[in-house]
Amino acid sequence: MALLIMIFRKMMQNKWLVCSLFLGISISVALVSSMPIYSQAVLTRMLVKDLERLQGDTGQYPGALYGHMFYSDEKPxxxxxxxxxxxDYIRGEGAAGFGLPVLELNNELYALSLKMKRADDPNPLSESNMQRVTIKSYQNLEKHVELKDGRLPSPLPVDGVYEVMVTERALNHFKTVLNTEFSLExxxxxxxxxxxxxxxxxxxAENDVYFRYGNLSDMSNSFMLPYESAKELLLEQQSLPIGGTGWHLVMDYSKMELDSIARFQSSFNAIKLELNKKVYLYQMGLESRALSTLSQYTERAEQLQTLMWALNIPLLxxxxxxxxxxxxxxxxxxKTEIAVLRSRGAARWQIIASYFVEGVLLCGMAFAAGPFLGSVLTNVLGASSGFLEFVQRVRLxxxxxxxxxxxxxxxxxxCLLIMMxxxxxxxxxxIVGHKQQLARLLKTPLWHKLFLDGIALGLSLYGLYNFRKRQADLQALGLGADDLSIDPLQFVIPALFIMGxxxxxxxxxxWLLRLVYWIGRKWWPPSLYATLIQVGRSSSQYQFLMIFLVMTIATGVFSASAARTINENTEDRISYAAGADIILDVSWVNDAPPPMMPGSAPPSVKPVTSTGKVNYLEPPFEPFRKLPGVESAAKVFVQPKADFFAGNESGSAVLMGIDTDEFGxxxxxxxxxxxxxFYDYLNLLAADTKGVLISRSLAEQKGLKAGDAIWVGWAEVTQQPFTVYGIIDYFPTFNPNPPTAGGGSSAPMLIVGHxxxxxxxxxxxxxxxxxxxxDGASVQxxxxxxxxxxxxxxxVANTRDSLVRAKNDPFLLALNGVLTLGFVLSIIVSFIGFLLYWVLSLKGRMLQNGILRAIGLSLKSLIGMLAAEQLLTSGVAVAIGIxxxxTASRLFVPSFQIAFNPSSLVPPFIVQFQAGDMLRIYTLTGFMLVAGLAILGFMLSRLRIHQALKLGED
Structure with missing residues (x-):
């Protein structure tokens, strides 16, 4: 108890330092604990959105599971x-194993395909009057349908006749009407x-999840028996030959989380194994639309976790x-207290134990609060859409x-180890060694003795060399890489460079400080002279603070550049590949013969036109210009397989036809x-309708230059002459890179004409x-x-949707969120550390400042000394950090292009610096320095000379 009382008293004596230390520990614990929380949250949201998108694309509910068994030669x-x-298994252990709310669980029974004829047909069954039908039954079907005509069938036979209902397509298929009787023979x-x-x-209901197929296509050639009748005919009496049984399990996928994936997959495999136990492998089946989507997420979760560690390493x-x-x-x-305790006989382990208990208390409180703070940080991460940019999103x-x-x-x-x-x-x-250390202000820091700067720089430059070599190999060999598959070392290596x-x-x-002192030693005013001596003789005291500020500012600049570069290049790729905000494909009236129905014989007479090609009627274009929200519209004709001939060379290229003014x-x-x-090339092309622009790949492969003639056409179209007016490297939607894994494939070629x-x-x-x-136009x-x-x-191709989808990618969300959050936290911690250091430094030099005031130095000069000292330490650290x-951004951000597929890296990857990002960084750091100086100036103004001198006497 006495030890705890002593520890609490010691903590209260240094309450501001202890609070600052606790803040750092809490932020560290919260930051690290937010990684799995964020990974779980963002991938859960993306998983649900991907499943929603899958439902929209296929029209089938992703949370559904369908299992079925076939029967052959088994006894009743x-x-x-x-x-x-x-x-019993599926309704019990099977459904419960998924851990998701069950929306529907119904049986399906169906017979083998059977022959039938109308009951009132007196003729025996033959090919002329025979139809084939499948008798099916779905449990609880009557609760999910509405009658378009007639009535619901009776669950029991009426006068020996079983009543059925059909879809409208089935009614047409069997060419019948209501109340018609059929005989299965x-x-x-x-x-x-x-x-x-x-x-x-x-x-x-249109979106009823009960139905396995949204369009009832599985019922278009079937009679639907009530479930009670079907169970009697197919399972109990077996009057009809049973074809199989099925189970349609529908679960609420919106409640699915990342850790539900493994449970879903294991439950799916368990049901499949159970089915396989009951029947042979070829007699069973189990399918789920969600499996293909779910299988990607385990790997994505690992990649995202690795990325978050890499992003957070500089901050940690x-x-x-x-x-x-x-x-x-x-x-x-x-230290004086520790040295006195050691001189009075206290063992080292006893002193260490007291500090250890203090550390356990602080770290224990941070551990208790950390995950809850981490959940708060996760919400901040989810709201980030760019570096230091936040938007209103649905909460993760x-x-x-x-x-x-x-x-x-x-x-x-x-954290406890670092504290110890x-x-x-x-x-x-x-105590003697402690007094000796106090007398030695000039001492070499440990990292300089160990040459950590050279080691860190060497490792970072070696990493940079490896990145560039790998990138060159990818481009030379035409290899591919998954988009945004960022190597964690891409953030670790720059952090080493910044530190080194x-x-x-x-x-x-x-040495630079000594040079400045030596150059102006005859002209410096006393205040600046004293400041230069103070900083020069005590440079080791400022090392921690300066390193701290250097890492904070440099990491912020690098983070801003990395986030902005990846965001901008991702948006550029999407916009370039699309070409415009909205792309419309319009149906044109033509004289092409209608497509043949499957299984039909080809026509005896081949319809042809005089030219042997299809003729089209161009629709009016003016209505597109008048659509709401449209600023401009352009016609863009693309013939992907145009043939050309120039000199002795020929080949195939993409032909693009444009109206230069509208296109621009x-x-x-x-x-x-x-x-x-870009407009200069369009203006050049506009001068002559015979002029064309060609890609550099075409010019280099075929030896063409401006002024050469080139003949262009395509299948069924006679080639016509054009003149090369210009050579271009890039053009909207044109990718000049050879396809990946092409094994020496030639680069694509382009021709742009009127x-x-x-x-x-x-x-x-x-x-x-x-x-x-x-701007601001509504797509709806x-x-x-x-x-x-x-x-x-x-x-309709909507580029804005593609951009939104890209911004919602979990990797970009993590990149923007972590870099933004990391920089904001580092600025906050830097401000606290900066202010704490200078307040303690000022208090430690109270006697010195009191003497300076006593010998006649004005308060203005004293504040000037403090400002100069800050400029020579904190200011220089900020400049070094910037x-x-x-430098780190220029060297290392280009290596991020290795995260993209080389074939899709169009337009080329460039390092982006945005003035707004830099302004935010400079504003925050400037505020930190000015606010710190104001607080220190206020403290100096409150200094009483007699108190400082009395303190010196004590």
């Missing part, structure tokens, strides 16, 4: 036994079975520096997992991709409509306008 009792055992039957169609049904290193700095400050203030499904507590415990233990390092070092020094570069410059800084106003194109502005001349001299064929939308209003215009639009951060 064996069939009943197998069905009952499997039914098949060699598989012991006796005829009579059926009567009494009702026509349709789905009661900075936090480790912060905690070590604060722990060292606490220890420095108590945050849940504190067991893994988060494990991470928190490990981090708290690591300066304590263990301090207990090795006696900062340490190296700080090693050189004292509508298309998206990044500046700097061509030797001249649409008017192509239509006049070659052929009029369908073109795409490109639309550029006004555009869709409504298209529907009202009556234009036969058959396909310089190192920019």
């Amino acid at each position: 009792e064996q069939i009943r036994s197998k069905f009952q055992r499997m039914d 098949d060699e598989k039957l012991d006796r005829p079975v009579k059926l009567k169609v009494v009702g026509v049904f349709r789905k009661a 290193i900075m936090l480790a520096f912060y905690m070590f700095m604060v722990a060292n400050l606490i220890t420095e203030r108590q 499904p945050v849940r504190i997992t067991e893994e988060a507590w494990e991470y928190a415990a490990i981090t708290a233990g690591a 390092i300066p304590v263990i070092a301090a207990t090795r020094i006696s 570069g900062g340490l190296l410059l700080l090693r050189l800084y004292p 106003k509508t298309a998206w194109f990044r500046d700097g991709l061509l030797d001249h502005h 649409l008017s001349r192509i239509q006049l001299q070659l052929a009029i064929e369908p073109y795409k409509v490109w639309l550029k939308l006004e 209003e555009l869709y409504d306008g298209i529907a009202e215009s009556g234009q036969a639009v058959i396909k 310089g190192v951060g920019h």
Whole structure:
């Protein structure tokens, strides 16, 4: 108890330092524990969204599971036994194993395909009056349908006749009407079975998850028996030959989380194994639409977790520096006390134990609060859409997992070790050694003695060399890489460079300071002279603070550049590949013969036109310009397999036909991709309708140059002459890179000409409509306008949707969120550490400042000395951080292009610096310095000379 009281008293004596240390520990624990929380939350949301998208694309519910068993040569009792055992298993252990709410669980029974004829047909069954039908039954079907005509069938036979209902398509298929009786007369039957169609049904709700197929296609050639009748005929009496049984299990996939994936897969495999036990492998089946989507997420979760560790490593290193700095400050203030205790006979382990208990208390509280703070940080991560940019999004499904507590415990233990390092070092020094250290202000820091700057720089440059070599190999061999498969070392290596570069410059800084002192030693005013001496003789005291600031600012600059570069290049790739905001495919009236029905014989006379090609009628274009929200519209004709002939060379290229003025106003194109502005090439082309632009790949492969003639056409279209007016490297939608894994495939080639001349001299064929939308225009209003215009639009490609989908990618969310959160936290911690250091430094020099005031130095001069000292330490550290951060960005951010598929890396990857990002960084750091100086100036203004001198006497 006495030890605890002593520890609490000691903590209260240094309450501000202890609170600062606790803050650093809490942030570290929260940050690390947020990694699994964020991974779980963002992938859970993306999983649900992917499953929703899958449902929209296929029209089938992803949370559904369908299992079925076929039967052959089994005895009736064996069939009943197998069905009952499997039914009990799926309804019990099988459904419960998924851990998801069950929306529907129904049986399906169906017979083998049987022959039938109308009951009132007196003729025996033959090919002329015979029809084939499948008798099916779905449990609880009547609860999910509505009658379009007739009535629901009776669950029991009426006068020996079983009543059925059908869909409208089935009614047409069997060419019948309601209340018609049919007789099943098949060699598989012991006796005829009579059926009567009494009702026509349709789905009661369009999006009812009960139905396995959204369009009832599995019922279009079937009679639907009530489940009670089907069970009697197929399972009990077995009057009809049973074909199989099925189970349709529908679960609420919106409640699925990341850790549900393994459970879903294991339950699926368990049901499949159970089915396989009941029947042979070829007699069973189990399917789930969600499996293909779910199988990707285990690997994605591991990749995202690795990425988050890599992103957070620079911040964790900075936090480790912060905690070590604060722990060292606490220890420095108590070194005299420690030395006295050692001289009075206290054992080292006793002193270490007291600090260990203090550390356990702080780390224990941080461990208890860390995961909850981590969940708060996760919500911040989910709201980030770019570096230091936040948007209103639906909150992530945050849940504190067991893994988060494990991470928190490990981090708290690591923080405890960092706290104990300066304590263990301090207990090795006696009272005499402590006094000797106080007298030696000039001492070489440990990292300089160990040459950590050179080691860190060497490792980072070696990593940079490996990245560039790997990138060159990928491009040379035409190999592919998964988009956004970022190597964790891409963030670790720059952190080493930042640390090494900062340490190296700080090693050189004292020499620069001496040079400045020597140059102006005859002219410096007393205040600046004293400041230069103070900083020069005590440079080791400022090392921790300066390293801290260097890493913070440099990491912020690098983070801003990395996030901005990846975001901008991702958006550029999508916009370039699309070409415009909206791309429309429009149906054109033509004289092409209708497509043949499957199984039909080809026509005896082949329809041809005089030219042997299809003729098209161009639809009106003006309505597209008048659609709501449209700023400009352009016609873009693309013939992917155009033939060309130039000199002695020929080949195949992509032919693009445009109207230069409309195209320039509508298309998206990044500046700097061509030797001249994009508009200059369009203006050059506009001068002559015979002119064309060709890609550099075509010019180099075929030896063409400006002024050469080139003949262009395509299948069924006679080639016509054009003149090369310019050579371009890039053009909207054109990818000049050879396909990946092509094994020496030649690069694609492009020819751009006037649409008017192509239509006049070659052929009029369908073109795409490109639309550029006004800022803030509603896409929904555009869709409504298209529907009202009556234009036969058959396909719409929305680039904005693709951009939104890219921004919601969990890897980009993590990248933007972690970099933003890391920088904000580092600025907060830096401000606290910066202010804490200078407040303690000022208090430690109270006697010195009091003497300076007593001998006549004005308060203004004293504040000037403090400002100069801050400028020579904190200001220089900020400048070094900015310089190192920019250098790291220039060197290492280009290596991020290795994360993208080389064939899709169009336009080329460039490092992006945005003035707004830099302004935010400079504003935050400037505020930190100015606010710190203001607080220190206020403290100096409150200094009383007699108190300082009295303190010196004490």
